Amino acid sequence: MNEQSPSASVIEARNLSLTFQTSDGPVHALKDVTLTIGKGEFVSFIGPSGCGKTTFLRVMADLEKPTAGTITVNGVSPEQARRSRAYGYVFQAAGLYPWRTIGGNIRLPLEIMGYSKAEQAERVRRTLEMVELSGFEKKFPWQLSGGMQQRASIARALAFDADILLMDEPFGALDEIVRDHLNEQLLELWGRTGKTIGFVTHSIPEAVYLSTRIVVMSPRPGRITDVIESTLPRERPLDIRDTPEFIEIAHRVREGLRAGHGDDV
Numbered sequence: 071m072n073e074q075s076p077s078a079s080v081i082e083a084r085n086l087s088l089t090f091q092t093s094d095g096p097v098h099a100l101k102d103v104t105l106t107i108g109k110g111e112f113v114s115f116i117g118p119s120g121c122g123k124t125t126f127l128r129v130m131a132d133l134e135k136p137t138a139g140t141i142t143v144n145g146v147s148p149e150q151a152r153r154s155r156a157y158g159y160v161f162q163a164a165g166l167y168p169w170r171t172i173g174g175n176i177r178l179p180l181e182i183m184g185y186s187k188a189e190q191a192e193r194v195r196r197t198l199e200m201v202e203l204s205g206f207e208k209k210f211p212w213q214l215s216g217g218m219q220q221r222a223s224i225a226r227a228l229a230f231d232a233d234i235l236l237m238d239e240p241f242g243a244l245d246e247i248v249r250d251h252l253n254e255q256l257l258e259l260w261g262r263t264g265k266t267i268g269f270v271t272h273s274i275p276e277a278v279y280l281s282t283r284i285v286v287m288s289p290r291p292g293r294i295t296d297v298i299e300s301t302l303p304r305e306r307p308l309d310i311r312d313t314p315e316f317i318e319i320a321h322r323v324r325e326g327l328r329a330g331h332g333d334d335v
């Protein structure tokens with residue numbers, strides 16, 4: 071699956087627009103969005119509520135169709151990419167099936183994809199280990215904390231080892247300590263696997279801590295107002311957030327949000 075050169079672009083959006091027709095008239099969720107995401111990048115999308123972050127991620131995942139412009143994922147249409155299981159998707163809420171165990175939830179896409187029982191078991195074991203949930207395979211979602219459920223949903227997205235991980239505000243509902251820990255774990259996993267990650271967040275520190283690039287968006291219509299390259303090293307202990315370099319990038323993100331009237335972030 072992973073045959074691209076290191077500089078290959080994974081997501082290529084050109085003049086992408088998406089207008090929803092609603093009973094209150096058209097909603098311009100995305101307008102003229104052009105962005106290339108390279109292989110192995112960690113790109114965060116930040117902006118006020120309703121600026122189209124989720125919509126953009128959903129277009130990449132073929133969960134929404136653009137009304138204008140073009141987008142390719144791994145050089146093919148989002149639909150083809152979805153069919154070839156090019157990405158794992160983590161939703162805002164963990165979205166685990168309550169009647170399935172944690173292992174059963176992670177196994178579900180593998181069952182659908184026709185993996186052998188032995189391969190399913192091995193992948194469930196491996197991904198649970200990755201998100202530090204070994205030993206919880208037979209528990210049901212309600213027996214786990216919110217943070218653990220979110221880790222299980224990340225494990226489910228990782229189970230078929232796609233090169234692309236699309237994450238829609240996965241840690242938004244968690245307290246800060248848990249969130250810090252999951253941020254560290256995610257960064258470690260990204261460093262180890264070289265996956266390309268698209269990540270929606272409302273948190274400036276989270277975006278700056280995780281990303282190689284931060285895409286700032288503004289609403290009505292949803293468009294990109296700034297793209298900030300991170301100058302931080304890839305190795306990032308949590309206390310990097312106290313460094314002048316970090317604070318400088320966070321400042322620029324904040325300015326970008328303000329410029330796009332982002333006062334409700």
Ligand SMILES: Nc1ncnc2c1ncn2[C@@H]1O[C@H](COP(=O)(O)OP(=O)(O)OP(=O)(O)O)[C@@H](O)[C@H]1O
Nearest residue numbers: 090092097099118119120121122123124125126292
């Ligand atoms: N299926 C839909 N039908 C109609 N309008 C929609 C639909 N999905 C999203 N929208 C509208 O499109 C705009 C962008 O929504 P989107 O969820 O992408 O924003 P967001 O930046 O992810 O917001 P949040 O940070 O609150 O999750 C909003 O005005 C939203 O109401």
